[in-house]
Amino acid sequence: MIKTDVLIIGAGPTGLFCVHQLGIIGLKCEVVDNLDKIGGQCIELYPDKPIYDIPAIPESTGEELTNNLIKQIKPFKTNFHLNERVEEVKKEKNNWSVKTNKGKEFNVASIIIAGGVGSFEPRKFSVKECQKFEEKEIFYSIKDKNIFRNKTVSIFGGGDSALDWAIELSENSKVHLIHRRDEFRGAQSSVEKLNELSKKNKIQIFTKYQLSSIDGDKNIQSINIKHDDGAIKKVQTNYVLGFFGLIMQLGPIANWGLNLDKKHIPVNTENFETKQKGIFAIGDICTYPGKLKLILSGFHEGALAARGCFKYVRPDEKLRFEFTTTSKNVQSRLGIKKND
Numbered sequence: 001m002i003k004t005d006v007l008i009i010g011a012g013p014t015g016l017f018c019v020h021q022l023g024i025i026g027l028k029c030e031v032v033d034n035l036d037k038i039g040g041q042c043i044e045l046y047p048d049k050p051i052y053d054i055p056a057i058p059e060s061t062g063e064e065l066t067n068n069l070i071k072q073i074k075p076f077k078t079n080f081h082l083n084e085r086v087e088e089v090k091k092e093k094n095n096w097s098v099k100t101n102k103g104k105e106f107n108v109a110s111i112i113i114a115g116g117v118g119s120f121e122p123r124k125f126s127v128k129e130c131q132k133f134e135e136k137e138i139f140y141s142i143k144d145k146n147i148f149r150n151k152t153v154s155i156f157g158g159g160d161s162a163l164d165w166a167i168e169l170s171e172n173s174k175v176h177l178i179h180r181r182d183e184f185r186g187a188q189s190s191v192e193k194l195n196e197l198s199k200k201n202k203i204q205i206f207t208k209y210q211l212s213s214i215d216g217d218k219n220i221q222s223i224n225i226k227h228d229d230g231a232i233k234k235v236q237t238n239y240v241l242g243f244f245g246l247i248m249q250l251g252p253i254a255n256w257g258l259n260l261d262k263k264h265i266p267v268n269t270e271n272f273e274t275k276q277k278g279i280f281a282i283g284d285i286c287t288y289p290g291k292l293k294l295i296l297s298g299f300h301e302g303a304l305a306a307r308g309c310f311k312y313v314r315p316d317e318k319l320r321f322e323f324t325t326t327s328k329n330v331q332s333r334l335g336i337k338k339n340d
């Protein structure tokens with residue numbers, strides 16, 4: 001059980017700046033995100049695209065913005081729990097109990113939901129047997145590539161992730177790359193490398209094939225792949241990897257009693273609190289009259305929600321308004337040493 005002041009659900013730009021706003025008023029927080037990396041839509045959907053409407057930053061890519069937000073919250077040494085989806089939120093006396101799909105439990109005075117358009121989930125194989133092998137021999141992301149060493153790996157997909165992993169794993173594994181189309185969508189340089197490795201028999205490519213079924217009870221023995229013309233081919237394999245991109249799913253947020261309005265959480269505009277006392281919602285996930293789905297709005301909402309949490313974390317204290325330029329308290333929280 002992790003006990004802290006506030007739990008932030010979502011490590012997109014809004015959740016990240018909110019860590020800062022909580023930190024400067026002296027509140028601690030932890031952050032959970034279902035993705036394997038920090039940055040939300042900016043890092044998952046447009047890391048290389050420039051953004052032109054962040055105040056005082058004329059141009060910044062999604063990745064640069066994320067890196068700067070991470071740098072700005074460094075003084076607070078915040079724990080991030082990645083690859084975990086928040087499943088359950090329950091009132092427990094004066095606090096909230098929050099559980100993730102990996103069984104982690106938090107006890108907090110307040111929750112800030114910065115969940116964007118929901119959690120990013122990998123698009124999965126439609127073949128039913130796949131479920132029982134998931135996270136054992138079938139994966140949709142790679143945490144430890146060493147498990148594939150000297151094994152046979154069948155990689156499905158035609159985009160950059162499938163190509164990059166096929167090329168990388170071919171160094172130490174036998175690799176099959178299976179794609180439902182004739183052409184690959186990945187970078188031209190990767191496609192060229194792939195063809196070169198295929199000529200050297202380092203990677204075996206199957207195009208116009210899709211997964212049809214799996215042989216094996218406790219472990220995968222082989223897979224059957226089906227060609228567009230109906231022909232079935234048996235392929236011996238130890239592991240199966242699927243890289244079909246991500247889908248966004250509102251998921252469990254819908255079950256937390258927050259009166260959703262068209263998949264968004266209604267909040268007040270005073271402090272972005274939801275109808276549940278102590279639960280706040282900011283960024284793309286919240287709705288109120290005039291809401292703009294922009295990063296800059298999420299920053300403002302996070303600043304007010306952080307202050308809204310204060311009364312739940314420290315009910316006997318009054319929060320004093322302070323500027324970062326002049327407050328010794330804030331500057332010491334930011335680890336700034338001044339000789340004046």
Ligand SMILES: Cc1cc2nc3c(=O)[nH]c(=O)nc-3n(C[C@H](O)[C@H](O)[C@H](O)COP(=O)(O)OP(=O)(O)OC[C@H]3O[C@@H](n4cnc5c(N)ncnc54)[C@H](O)[C@@H]3O)c2cc1C
Nearest residue numbers: 010012014034040041085086115116118119120283284295
């Ligand atoms: C192509 C594109 C271009 C854009 N350009 C601009 C622009 O120029 N300017 C601008 O201001 N905005 C732009 N946007 C919009 C901007 O990216 C969003 O407004 C912003 O990302 C919202 O931030 P957020 O933190 O609220 O949510 P997100 O960035 O969506 O992050 C939410 C995070 O919450 C996680 N999450 C959700 N539910 C759970 C759960 N139950 N458990 C764990 N984690 C969960 C998700 O995995 C996700 O990482 C653009 C968007 C796109 C797609």
